[in-house]
Amino acid sequence: MRQLPAMRGRLDLVDKARQDYFDGRFYSTVHVLLSVMDGFVNEFETVRRGLHTRKPEELRAWDSVVGHHLGLSNAHKTFLKGRTATQEEPVFELYRNGIVHGSILNYDNITVATKAFNRLFAVADWALAREKEQRHQAEEPATWSSVGRQRKETFGAIREQAEADRANKQWKPAEYQPGSDNFTSHPLYQQTHELLTYWKRRNYGSLSDLMTHDLHIKYGKSVRSEIRRAFEPFPLAAFEIRAVR
Template sequence: MISKKKMRELADTVDAFYQLLGDKHWIFHDRLSLAAVRTIHASAGGDADRAEQLLIERYHDPERLALMLLPLRKLPAMRRRLDLVDKARQDYFDGRFYSTVHVLLSVMDGFVNEFETVRRGLHARKPEELHAWDSVVGHHLGLAHAHKTFTKGRSATQEEPAFELYRNGIVHGSILNYDNITVATKAFNRLLAVVDWAVAREKEQRHQAEEPVTWSSVGRQLKETLGAITEQAEADRANKQWKPAEYRPGSKEFTDHPLYQQTHELLTWWKRRNYGSLSGLMTHDLHNKYGKSVRSEVRRAFEPFPLDDFEICAVRHDMAAAGTVLAVLAHSGGKRVSAELRWARENAQARPCPEPMPGQWRLVFQPRVFLDRATSLPAE
């Protein structure tokens, strides 16, 4: 059973979050850790504007936002839209906030339209349809509450700066001055909340089919939700304490590093054309996406680029649960390319797991990504 102390801790933290930021229509989702929210609350000292600024800074961190977005891959209807999400993320960090907002609004509408058999986008949903019985986004000041401004009509043209995610006014061209980091960040916040809602809906439907809703089943779902938030808090603590490091050839730390060892193993399997073993080093997301056909997908990606030799040039361990390995790949015909291989330390649910949490280093991107982005080098 979940302890009363942990339940109280969760409830108090979520309530404190909404006390400060509920009127600004920010939503607590399970990719926000309890520790991070407590830090924001303590640092803001009751100032909602300051709390909002601190929350935006948390999103406006390239690595942290990338990790927040990893669970999107688990939902097929969202997986189809990941290329658009990635473009919106790039626009966000390049300062094209207007583009981020429009792209993410279209992603949310399309995802919700496809997610359920009832074909209606997010903008066509009533607030009561967005309650999530076993998720923190189901708070009375959460997703359903924020949805009221999302769909609010705006007939008169408004040129004053807007800082809310007024979907209808933005899409229909009546709200003009929304090109700012606040609205863009709220678009990412809403996207993650909608994903939480979708996961909760799937669980609800599954449990309704399997068993009647009882206090026992509700308690189990709450325990799962708290477990995910606690896990995220533990990962955030590790990231906060982490100090980035880069290792180069010639040091024991370089060859002893697990990222060097994993990369050496991956490239060795590639050189030997052992695509079955190679596929075992790919992220769980790839396995979840392709299932038993993952080996075939990996073969199709790597086989056109036979590897003759390789050299691992650097290991950049830039986050507790993520790192990049730089390598030079020599292909047939004397072609040499410089490639970056991005790795994440994750558990079986593809959640980031820094040490000492149990996890494995796996290649984050789908196989073709680092091949497509590789830079050609002159032949030796």
Template sequence: MVVDQFYECLGARNWVFHDSLSLDRVEALLSETSDAASAEERLIDLYRDEEITQWWLSQIRKLDGMKHRWHQVERAREHYHAGQFDSCALHLIAVMDGFVNDFEPDVRKGLVSRDPEGMTVWDSIVGHHLGLTHVLKTFGKTFKKRIDHEVFDLFRHGIVHGSVVNFNNVVVATKAWNMLFAVADWSVATAKASKPVESKPSWGEVLSALERQKRYRQYKDDFQPSQIAAGDSGFDTDELVARTTQFLDAWQHGRWALVVPFMQPEGRGVSGRKAGAFQARELYQRYNLSSFQICTVSYTQASSAEVVADATVNGTKTRITFRMVLYTVDGFAGMPGEDGAEWRLAMSSPQQFFP
């Protein structure tokens, strides 16, 4: 089994196989490497692929307690891709501690305060004996004195309390991402286990879902990449050009509540809108957009497109590039013309837009 092979190779190095990892990709990296160090390097490469991790993050963003800390997750991602690995790890430690603390309000225990054995989940891939509970023992290890040599594990206690001082490397930062996804899986499995068994979907619902899957597969098979540029016939009436213009106009005029619908799907309650507007302001207000001109929209793959625009930001003319994804109301990849499907930013943080 691929999961067992993964843990045989990487379990001792404190990596967790979480639900977002592709079995095919992991099987390939295990078969194409001869030792644990090489497999670890290949695994880290997966996390450094922004398109792959963007999809993983879209699956956990809507979790209650996670979406409220999404500005921290975005900041961690900015720092990770900028090579600021120590600050990335610190942001993610704070996110995990707070998320677990909020998960069970009656318990009110952060991640480091919990008994690792008490976080065992049986209906989840992270419940492997070398999975989350195993890694948490390293995560919570205490240090009585300063450690000056470089470490390659996520020692939460030593990092937060200043005992571990040399952890600014891609391995520690990536293990923080790895653990974030594992903790998210734990929360989902734990919540599922506490709920009564739901009734099975009706045949009509099953058939409807299967038909939708069939239509989406056909859409992907038939998709042909294309590009439309300023000055081309139909450019001004193109749906995504119009949608992108609305986003950039809201950014330019500081209408943060209007920026929220272009960010990734999440709850739309009143508190959600207010929190979203605050998050949008935090992300965008330091980038003063005073003018913009959309140059091209490239439909590069199904449900996804790349937008290139000339802009003036903080008084400097520059070129910005960002990806848009067509999302359904449930947060999955959508199809053109599908009810409720909207184009949204693949990455909400504007720092990723600049060369």
């Protein structure tokens, strides 16, 4: 978050919210982080509007995890839900409007506080992605080929989203336990077993081959040393896969 000038001045408040979180003052964590997010988004762009005034579609970002169909723009729908009547029942969503305006009273729990930190990190990712998108547009001259490529990328993203939506509608939850026919043959079991085996054997080269495409782009040839640095301090002596959900 230090990469973002509009966030650097607010990191002292984030540190205080972190301390409140680990001390169990979840109500304080929630309020402080909501103010940090509102103020940061208001300052981040020339259009001075806080996070609570943004529509979900404004929080989609180019080349970022926050653009996932269940990412920031999806979560923003509950963020903006209005609550006029006083509600004393416990809530476990980050209802910004109801909390700030005092109509939701029972939000002092670790779930809402954790979601506030998750939202803060997602907002920072969104801002970094917006900056990256603007640099990309500034560096690339607007030729017919670049316009055509951008249009192709846009339609490709729309098509991928439609395919993801169809897959989500067809998806049904399932769980497999040891002893069932589908347990050890399930792709998730096999992939998890492979990853944990490499970790146990300290085979960081093979482990790095399993990492995401974005990680390889970020670190390039040094991705193996980065994986070693991340995993080596935590040796894995043994593991057991208990279920596939």
